[in-house]
Amino acid sequence: MREFKLVFTLIASTLILISCEKDSKIEEGAAYFGGEVVNPRENFVILSKSKKVLDTVFLDESNRFLYKVANMEEGLYTFRLWAAEGLEYQMVLLEPNDSIIFRLNTLEFDESLVYTGRGARKNNYLINLFLDGEAEDKVVLGYSQLAPHEFERRLDSIRNHKFNKLKKFNVKNPTSDIFNNLVEGSINYDYYLSKEVYPFVNYANSERANFEALPSNFYDFRSEIDYDYSELMDFFPYYSFLKHHFENMALSEHFKKSDDTVLDVKSKNYNLIKLDLIDRLMINDSIKNRLLAQTAFEFISKSKNTDEYDEVLNSYTAKNTHVENGTYITEMVSSLKALKTGSFLPEISILDYNNRELNLKDVINKPTVLYFWSNTYSSHNDSHKKAEELKVKYPEVNFIAIHATTNKQQEWKSLILKYNYSKDNEFIFKNPELAKQKLAISPINKVMIIDKKGKIVNAHTNMFSIMFEEELLGLLNQ
Numbered sequence: 001m002r003e004f005k006l007v008f009t010l011i012a013s014t015l016i017l018i019s020c021e022k023d024s025k026i027e028e029g030a031a032y033f034g035g036e037v038v039n040p041r042e043n044f045v046i047l048s049k050s051k052k053v054l055d056t057v058f059l060d061e062s063n064r065f066l067y068k069v070a071n072m073e074e075g076l077y078t079f080r081l082w083a084a085e086g087l088e089y090q091m092v093l094l095e096p097n098d099s100i101i102f103r104l105n106t107l108e109f110d111e112s113l114v115y116t117g118r119g120a121r122k123n124n125y126l127i128n129l130f131l132d133g134e135a136e137d138k139v140v141l142g143y144s145q146l147a148p149h150e151f152e153r154r155l156d157s158i159r160n161h162k163f164n165k166l167k168k169f170n171v172k173n174p175t176s177d178i179f180n181n182l183v184e185g186s187i188n189y190d191y192y193l194s195k196e197v198y199p200f201v202n203y204a205n206s207e208r209a210n211f212e213a214l215p216s217n218f219y220d221f222r223s224e225i226d227y228d229y230s231e232l233m234d235f236f237p238y239y240s241f242l243k244h245h246f247e248n249m250a251l252s253e254h255f256k257k258s259d260d261t262v263l264d265v266k267s268k269n270y271n272l273i274k275l276d277l278i279d280r281l282m283i284n285d286s287i288k289n290r291l292l293a294q295t296a297f298e299f300i301s302k303s304k305n306t307d308e309y310d311e312v313l314n315s316y317t318a319k320n321t322h323v324e325n326g327t328y329i330t331e332m333v334s335s336l337k338a339l340k341t342g343s344f345l346p347e348i349s350i351l352d353y354n355n356r357e358l359n360l361k362d363v364i365n366k367p368t369v370l371y372f373w374s375n376t377y378s379s380h381n382d383s384h385k386k387a388e389e390l391k392v393k394y395p396e397v398n399f400i401a402i403h404a405t406t407n408k409q410q411e412w413k414s415l416i417l418k419y420n421y422s423k424d425n426e427f428i429f430k431n432p433e434l435a436k437q438k439l440a441i442s443p444i445n446k447v448m449i450i451d452k453k454g455k456i457v458n459a460h461t462n463m464f465s466i467m468f469e470e471e472l473l474g475l476l477n478q
Contacts, residue, residue, distance in 0.1 A: 029072070036063060042081065257269070266299065
């Protein structure tokens with residue numbers, strides 16, 4: 001039976017490819033992209049290029065689709081679909097006259113992904129490079145406990161092996177400049193990333209001590225960094241490198257101006273330095289704005305010192321050119337200021353399982369933990385399990401769960417039944433976007449602690465923190 005299904009799939013893919021061949025003669029230069037999704041959670045695939053959504057393509061009755069990219073721009077495209085762990089995505093390199101078909105099982109998203117058709121070999125190479133990189137990360141983490149010189153030697157060996165593998169692939173397969181630039185960029189920026197994070201993951205002493213122990217030429221590769229690498233703009237190894245690169249340089253500069261010995265992500269001065277470095281060095285505006293927004297967001301969401309928010313916000317807004325990001329960060333600061341310890345919760349309308357509209361304040365009549373979830377993120381099961389454990393230990397505390405990303409009653413009720421969550425303390429927002437903004441719900445798994453009078457004790461905590469139970473004991477002892 002298994003062999004029959006495999007043969008059927010290959011035949012179906014071949015028929016689609018033949019269709020692509022015929023159509024490509026009609027429209028020379030177009031590219032075709034399609035696939036078969038096994039165990040789909042939804043019946044559509046979202047295609048995009050450089051953050052711009054091109055189309056939402058629906059699957060047919062066989063869970064397949066075929067899409068023509070007309071007037072195409074060669075480069076990386078992104079396809080997103082709902083999988084077992086939520087909304088997953090992967091990238092595909094498309095060039096004119098490609099006709100690429102993928103097959104994947106949503107239960108093993110990346111591991112099951114295989115391409116066929118014209119242009120498939122380069123993409124299978126890229127996906128294997130990605131999967132090998134995930135395994136390699138664990139190896140490099142082990143190497144990161146070695147002395148700097150030995151760490152460099154082993155890291156160089158990994159990079160050389162990758163380049164030799166690319167040379168062998170190019171001998172057997174005709175490839176384009178854009179493919180080679182992508183692979184070479186991925187190899188180099190993965191290598192650079194490992195060197196940037198070394199002082200942070202090496203367990204010896206402190207970050208300051210690790211910096212001081214590095215050879216003088218350890219960061220010589222920085223002269224090769226391209227801060228306007230448009231071909232790699234959408235490729236995750238490049239962005240991941242830049243994020244850690246600026247964290248590293250900012251911390252190094254911060255140590256020169258302070259007596260700190262370890263990284264404190266909540267340090268205002270460290271974050272101001274990081275914003276200045278990003279603004280001064282980054283050329284590509286799209287990536288610059290993303291890095292600026294992420295830096296401001298992470299500081300504001302982690303720091304509880306609201307008196308320092310304005311200085312970081314002012315630095316960010318002076319450098320940012322993305323209007324939507326700027327509005328979001330500004331509104332988040334305003335919301336967090338209103339959520340100070342001792343303040344009452346803002347007016348928020350919620351709906352219970354029986355469709356009754358309530359005010360969030362009205363369901364709080366004793367010490368309460370508010371936690372938020374979404375089926376988009378797999379962590380919601382962990383949050384509910386943790387809440388159930390804590391309920392047993394702290395029966396005096398009420399635990400209220402709110403689905404933060406939908407106001408569709410039937411969809412939400414189906415999830416409650418599917419995951420067997422209690423109906424009594426589960427709610428949704430009447431207006432999710434407004435509520436998320438007022439309560440500064442980001443990340444989605446943030447937790448709030450409220451006293452019996454409805455006053456905020458902690459507007460931004462974490463149920464999985466080792467200090468969380470101490471917070472609950474402090475709440476009960478008030």
